[in-house]
Structure formats: structure tokens, C-alpha cells
Amino acid sequence: MMLLFLMCIENVEDRTKLEEIYVKYHRTMYFIALDILRDPHSAQDAVQTAILKVVKYLDRINDIDCNKTKHLIVTIIKSTSIDLYRQKKKETNLHSDLVDEITDFQASNIEDLVIKTSEVHELLRKLIEINSDYADILTLKFYHDFNDKEIAQLLNISHENARVRLFRAKAALKKIIGSERSKDLEYKGMCENEGSY
Amino acid sequence: MKVHIEEEDKLLSGLYYQIGKQYAEHISKELEDMDEAVNQLDYPEGLNAWFQEFLQENEKKEQNVRRRKQLNGFSRRAAIFLIVIISGFALTTLSVEAFRLRLFNFVTEIKDQYTKIEFRENNGPKEERTGLDLENTLFPGYMPMDYTLTESQEFGTMRIMHFSNNEGEVIEIAQSPIGTSFQVDTENAVTSEVEINNGKGILIVKGNVRTLIWTIDQTALYIIGEINEAEIIKIAENVTFKDKN
Numbered sequence: 001m002m003l004l005f006l007m008c009i010e011n012v013e014d015r016t017k018l019e020e021i022y023v024k025y026h027r028t029m030y031f032i033a034l035d036i037l038r039d040p041h042s043a044q045d046a047v048q049t050a051i052l053k054v055v056k057y058l059d060r061i062n063d064i065d066c067n068k069t070k071h072l073i074v075t076i077i078k079s080t081s082i083d084l085y086r087q088k089k090k091e092t093n094l095h096s097d098l099v100d101e102i103t104d105f106q107a108s109n110i111e112d113l114v115i116k117t118s119e120v121h122e123l124l125r126k127l128i129e130i131n132s133d134y135a136d137i138l139t140l141k142f143y144h145d146f147n148d149k150e151i152a153q154l155l156n157i158s159h160e161n162a163r164v165r166l167f168r169a170k171a172a173l174k175k176i177i178g179s180e181r182s183k184d185l186e187y188k189g190m191c192e193n194e195g196s197y
Numbered sequence: 198m199k200v201h202i203e204e205e206d207k208l209l210s211g212l213y214y215q216i217g218k219q220y221a222e223h224i225s226k227e228l229e230d231m232d233e234a235v236n237q238l239d240y241p242e243g244l245n246a247w248f249q250e251f252l253q254e255n256e257k258k259e260q261n262v263r264r265r266k267q268l269n270g271f272s273r274r275a276a277i278f279l280i281v282i283i284s285g286f287a288l289t290t291l292s293v294e295a296f297r298l299r300l301f302n303f304v305t306e307i308k309d310q311y312t313k314i315e316f317r318e319n320n321g322p323k324e325e326r327t328g329l330d331l332e333n334t335l336f337p338g339y340m341p342m343d344y345t346l347t348e349s350q351e352f353g354t355m356r357i358m359h360f361s362n363n364e365g366e367v368i369e370i371a372q373s374p375i376g377t378s379f380q381v382d383t384e385n386a387v388t389s390e391v392e393i394n395n396g397k398g399i400l401i402v403k404g405n406v407r408t409l410i411w412t413i414d415q416t417a418l419y420i421i422g423e424i425n426e427a428e429i430i431k432i433a434e435n436v437t438f439k440d441k442n
Contacts, residue, residue, distance in 0.1 A: 011259065015252055022248055028228060030244070031235045044244055051248065070228055071221035120215045124223065127216065135220040142210065143217025170206070173216065 014058045021054060021073070024064055029077040036081040042088065043081070050080040053154070060144070072144065075136055076154065083156040119180070126176045127169075134169035141166055260365020261347070335372045335418065338435035341428055344368055368422035368432070374415060391426075393433045400426065409433050 029050055033043035053076050054061075061069050127135050140146045140154065152162035334356060343362035350357045357371040386403035398411030405423045411433055412418065418436065420429055 015255060015259075019252060026244065026248070027235045027238060027240055028231070030240055031231065031238055034238070040241065044241055047244055048247060051251070067218075067221035067225040071224045074224050074228070120212065120219055123212075124216050124219050128220075128223070135216065135223075138213050139217035139220045141217075142213035143221060170209075170213070173212075174205070174209075 014055075017058055017061065017064070018051070018055060020064050021061070021069075022051060025070075025073050029073065032074065032077045033081040036078065037085055037088075042084055046077065046081040046084050049084070050077045053080060057154075068144065071139055075140065079155045123173065123176055123180070127173055130172050130176075131169075133165065134172050137162070137165050137169050138173070257361075257363070257365050261361060261367065263365070333416075333438035335370065335416075336437050336439045337370060337432055338437055339431050340368070341424065341432075366423055368420065368424060370420050370432070370436070371418065373417045391430060393430065398433065400429070402426075413438070 026047065029047050030043055033046035033050070034040065037043050037046060050073075054073065057072060057076075061072070063069060124135060127138075137151060137155075140151050141148075146154065148162050148166065149159055151166070152159045155162065157165070335358070337358075337360075340360055341362070343364075344360040344366075345362075346358060347361040347367075348359040350359075355371055355373040357369060360368045360370070386401045388399060388401050391398050391400045391409070393409075393411045396411060396413075398409055401408040401410075406421065407424060407426065407429050408419060408421045409429045410417070410419045413436065416438070418433070420432055422429065424432075
């Protein structure tokens with residue numbers, strides 16, 4: 001832990017920002033860490049490590065209370081806690097990320113991928129059902145605008161793992177879109193058939 | 198295949214963004230839902246204490262860095278070339294461009310951006326000395342309240358000690374054997390002669406920063422810091438030497 005003390009917050013504004021973040025999220029962070037680690041001491045370690053990680057992303061945080069910041073804080077404490085859990089249990093398969101079943105992705109027809117904004121919510125729900133990590137990584141990449149290397153650091157995974165997870169997240173989403181389109185076509189076909197009777 | 202995927206990515210980038218945006222909203226909603234449970238949780242006080250300590254540590258570091266930069270800048274911009282010789286010399290105060298202090302016999306040439314001071318022996322050329330060592334290390338017998346030793350460095354024959362207080366203010370004390378030189382800014386500074394334990398020293402004041410240069414036997418010393426004149430003289434008068442070993 002002492003090594004982490006070497007990190008330096010460069011100015012008063014950043015220190016104030018970090019303090020505001022801590023005041024707003026410290027309980028939530030501890031709650032999430034405790035939920036994952038099931039041990040108060042480990043949860044404390046996770047919160048400390050996560051706070052120190054937050055320092056690195058202070059320049060990306062403009063509004064302490066916005067959804068973007070909430071997602072970032074939750075992602076940091078979750079990934080930190082999971083990493084700590086892995087270290088303590090020496091388990092490597094807590095996440096099913098690299099052994100999941102989505103390997104049969106085939107490129108879809110572009111026309112099939114055009115969707116309406118109103119459908120996004122349903123797509124997201126299904127994506128979370130498959131694996132919420134996919135939603136996380138898409139959010140980090142396309143909403144927060146992190147690059148693959150930054151995502152890897154934030155999630156405590158290798159650069160290659162980040163790249164693979166991102167690929168799989170996109171593939172999963174396209175697959176969902178594809179299946180939604182199939183249903184639409186089936187439904188449309190049924191309606192047309194009904195009309196012909 | 199690769200081109201196809203890239204095209205898809207471009208086409209879907211708006212969707213990915215919307216997915217991210219809605220997922221962040223989803224997380225925000227989840228946090229709201231867990232609010233009650235979070236507030237009921239016993240939060241370890243140790244974490245609050247740790248965080249406060251962490252902030253204070255960073256504040257100190259920031260102040261130290263700022264002071265160091267200030268002092269370094271002070272040192273860089275100009276120079277006093279200090280070549281120290283033995284005491285008992287003649288003194289003649291010269292013009293605005295130059296003056297001499299009798300005890301050390303150092304000649305100060307005030308230039309646009311720096312002051313060059315040479316310590317010379319009477320009746321002879323500047324002595325060239327090599328292989329000087331610092332058998333004894335300086336020991337400040339007095340230091341203003343709250344200042345503690347935070348860093349000690351050696352550059353060649355020069356030894357520099359940094360003392361810091363809780364506010365991150367730094368006092369730098371350096372010792373160097375006769376014959377070496379070190380630099381201090383004197384641009385737009387006020388320079389005067391002061392008495393240190395019945396000896397003479399040069400006090401350079403620039404803004405809030407004071408630099409005091411004096412000698413003890415075969416050792417030249419300086420102190421730099423944002424401290425008042427009485428304090429800087431008191432520190433100098435209480436400097437002693439201890440065997441390095």
C-alpha cells in the first residue's frame with residue numbers, strides 16, 4: 001500500500017474533486033466491495049486501491065454526480081474487488097469472459113444491423129443477460145471513450161483480453177440484433193400470411 | 198472480412214454509444230436502488246482516516262514540489278561563484294558594481310542577472326584546491342519549529358540537507374569545502390552584510406526568499422528558505438559539525 005502513496009495529486013482542484021468523489025461514493029464503493037469479497041478487511045483494501053485508481057481518471061471526471069461518473073466508479077470498484085478476490089483465492093475463472101460460448105459469431109448483413117433508438121433498451125437488457133461485462137466494456141469504449149490499453153488497466157486485464165472481450169461484446173450485440181431481426185421477419189411473415197387468409 | 202467488420206463498427210458506433218449511455222443510466226438506477234442498504238452499512242472509520250491521511254500526504258508533496266521549483270528557479274537564474282578562503286582579510290566596500298567583505302575577502306561583482314562572489318586570500322592569487330573532502334557533516338543545532346530533515350543529497354563535494362515543515366515549506370542548508378562553488382540568484386535581490394558568530398556573512402533577500410552565505414573554518418555554507426532574517430541568522434549561528442562516521 002505504501003507504494004501507492006507515491007502517487008501524487010498535482011493540484012488543489014484535483015484534491016478537492018477526489019474528496020468530493022470520496023464523500024459521495026465511499027459507502028457505495030465499500031458496499032460493492034463487501035458484496036464481492038464478503039470480507040470487511042478485503043473490502044477496505046479494495047476501496048483504498050480503487051480510490052487510488054480513481055486519481056488516474058480525475059481529468060475525465062467533470063460532473064461528480066452524473067451517470068458517466070457513477071458507471072466509472074462502479075466499474076473501478078468492481079474490477080478492483082474482483083481482482084483482489086482472484087488474488088486471494090488464486091482463482092482465474094471468476095469471470096467467464098474468456099471461456100464463454102460466444103464463438104460462433106458470423107458477420108451480419110449491414111442492413112440487418114440498422115436499428116431504432118427505441119430498441120436500444122431491449123438490446124441492452126439482453127446484452128446484460130448474456131454478460132454484463134460486455135455492457136461494461138462497450139460503455140468504457142464508446143461512452144467514456146477509453147482506448148483498449150486504458151480499458152485493460154482499468155479492468156485489471158491484459159491488453160489482449162480487453163481486445164478479445166470488446167470483440168465478443170460487439171459480436172454478442174450483433175447476434176442479439178440478428179435474432180431480433182429474425183423474430184421481426186417471422187412476425188411480419190405471420191402477419192402477411194394471416195392477411196392472405 | 199476485416200473491412201466488413203470495420204464498416205459495421207462505423208455504422209454501429211452510434212448504437213454502441215447509446216448502449217453505453219443507457220448502461221450508465223442503468224447503473225445509476227441500480228445505485229439508487231441500493232441506497233438504503235448502503236446507508237445502513239457500518240462504514241469502517243479507518244478508511245476515512247486513511248483517506249484524510251492520503252490527502253494530507255499529497256498536499257505536502259505538492260507543496261514540497263512547488264517550494265523546490267521555486268528554490269531551484271532561484272538557484273538557476275543567476276550565480277554566485279563562491280570560492281572560500283581563510284579568514285583575516287582586508288575589506289573594502291566598493292561601488293554599486295562591486296564590494297568586498299573584509300573577513301572572507303570575497304569580492305562581489307553584481308551583474309544584470311547574477312552576482313559573482315569570489316573568496317580570495319590577501320596578498321595572493323586564488324588558491325586552487327583539489328581532492329577536498331567533507332569529513333565532518335553539518336548539524337543544525339537550531340531549526341524553526343516543525344521543520345524536520347526530509348532529504349539529504351551529496352553532489353561531488355557539496356552536501357545539501359532539506360528540512361520541511363507541515364506546510365511544505367523548505368529550508369535548504371548546504372556545506373561545501375573551500376574551493377568549490379555554488380550558485381544563487383541575485384537578480385533584483387537586495388544584498389547586505391550580516392554578522393554570524395562574530396564573523397561576516399552575506400544575506401541576499403529576494404521576495405520572501407532569503408539566502409545566507411558564510412563560512413566556518415574550511416567550510417563554506419549557505420541557507421536558503423522563506424524565513425525571516427532573525428531565524429536564518431539563528432540557524433547559521435547554531436550550525437556545528439559532527440564526524441561523518
